[in-house]
Amino acid sequence: MESSRACVLAALLGALLAVCASAQPLKCTATLKGWARLPSSAKAKVPHNAPSFFRTTGRFSGPGNRRNDTLGAFANCAAANPGRCTQYRIPFADQAVQGFSGIKTIRDSNGKPTDEFWVISDNGLGNKRNSIDSMLFFHRMKVDWKKQSFSREKSVFLYDKDRKVPFTLRNEETGNRFLSGADFDTESIQPIGDSVWIGDEFGPFLIEVSASSGRVRSFHETPNPNDTPGQPLVRSPDHDALQLPNPEAPMPAFNLKRSKGFEGMARWGNFLYPLLEGPLYVNGPNGSRMYEMHDGLEYLRILKFDTTTKTWVSGFSLKYPLDANGNAIGDFNMIDEAHGMVLERDNNEGEPSMACSPGAINASCWEAPARFKRAYLIDLSAADADGFVKKVAYVDLLDIKDPDGVSPVSKGGVLTFPFQTIEDIDVYDAEAQTIIVGNDNNFSGRTLGKADDNEVVALHVPGFFTGGQGCE
Secondary structure, eight states, X not given: OHHHHHHHHHHHHHHHHHHHHHHSOEEOOOEEEEEEEEOXXXXXXXXXXXOGGGGEEOXXXXXXXXXXXXXXXXXXXXXXXXXXXXXXXXXXXXXXXXXXXXXXXXXXXXXXXXXXXXEEEOSXXXXXXXXXXXXXXXEEEEEETTTTEEEEEEEEEOBOTTOOSSSOOTTTXXXXXXXXXXXXXXXEEEEETTEEEEEESSSOOEEEEETTTOBEEXXXXXXXXXXXXXXXXXXXTTOTTOOOOOTTSOOOOOOBOTTOSXXXXXXXXXXXXXXXXXXXXXXXXXXXEXXXXXXXXXXXXXXXXXXXXXXXXXXXXXXXXXXXXXXXXXXXXXXXXXXXXXXXXXXXXXXXXXXXXXXXXXXXXBSSOOOOEEEEEEESTTOOTTOBOEEEEEEETTOEEOTTOOSTTOBTTEEOOOOSEEEEEEEEETXXXXXXXXXXXXXXXXXXXXXXXXXXXXXXXXXXXTTTTTOO
């Protein structure tokens, strides 16, 4: 009897442990199937009908963001490690292609991958003040896995000739009113029909443009998912409606960190699912203000937009829980109607094995090497009563298996993706259980003293297509 009772208790305990273990995301093995690169030096010529001002980029990237028209006037160095510089100097001629912040696989009529992709470049050099002479555009790219090349086929520049944007643009009185990095920070892309929908970080806003010409078709503010009196919209400090008051007046109300708008935006059917990169700032206990948290951890909001009616879906808001406060997301795309992939990262860059010693930051080490770079599989249909999506499984992008030596930069059969901003993820070939991941290089992350290329990798991750089955 005692033996039988012990067996029953052991079985119950085992079942309980299994349930607890399954509540944690499973780690999936990712095996490298393809690696390609776009040289960091890739440039695009501006359209013939664009202002000549755009034929030089980076005039305002020097001290105090003060103008300097001399090509190559400034070294391209890390703010936190001034001795760590790349081979490039700023300003430079033409427009830099690099800085991909969103990707969508282009498929044939049978749904098969064509080895072509839509990608979008971000606002330019990082913020409104230093990106005045950066144009906004998206690109059609082609990968050749054998040649390991990622090449640009065409670029589509954004412009607002019909004055759909309700505020003054930097190029307000020019012929076509081309958009610049002083107007928007374009971070996510979704083609639907003959339109391309773009998620912006400055507002945050949604922008619809022509897929063929880049002409703005519609513009949309972001509703506040919280019922906060006096704050019907989500607004970052870069929202166009905000301005600093006189010293004796209260500060204007905003409820989102700078550069924390729509970094990722998934699509299923005619619906878009924009995902904020940062938590909302809300009313806390006893009149305090705080970032949205659950059990001490910040979370992000997923909203829903109907592209048929061009309206937000009222009352819809899911929550994405971050692994650590201060983490950010890089991209978001769907696998099927219920499951999506989210890139989550820390703000670090560089190989962990080359970390600087305490108090000895110099050009030969990384002052804050990469620690957390993951691609998560999430289940939207399994959201709990509070609206939190379920993190089912993940891939560690600092531990990509490369047993066949596919990448020339792998070491010991492992490829790391140690970039600060990994901002591109999508299903590449569902039949082959393969996803594609790419970096927004920000000119550094892999090699000290060198501007890194934009890399894209094809990863075989069976667990992402089986709901985590086969992952540990």
